Amino acid sequence: MMQYRAYLVGENGVxxxxxxxxxxxxxxxxxxAKRFTRLGKVEVWQLGRKIAVLDSEQLCPPLPDPTRPTLTRQ
Known part of the structure; x- marks a missing residue:
């Protein structure tokens, strides 16, 4: 097992x-670490090595609901 940290990054980068x-x-x-993206952007580090920056779920548009009909313009 390796040691990691997930950092929640605020809107101003802090x-x-x-x-x-x-x-x-x-x-x-x-x-x-993806579970924390509902709170904002997350940086994932393994000691001094940056693994990834995960975007906030709040920034992503919601996925379409396949059970809900879509409206089309005619």
Whole structure:
């Protein structure tokens, strides 16, 4: 297991909080850190190595609901 940190980045670029955790791989760490994107942008680090910057879910448009009919213009 490797040591990672997920940093929640505020709108002005200032770190708002950090979560330390362990994961067996970078991909596992990213899967874990994605849960924090509902709060904002997240930087994922393994010691001094930046793994990724994950965009906030708030910035992403919602996925279409396949059970809801779509409106079309005629």
């Amino acid at each position: 770190l708002r909080s950090a979560e330390a955790f362990e994961a067996p791989s970078d991909s596992s760490a990213l899967d874990f």
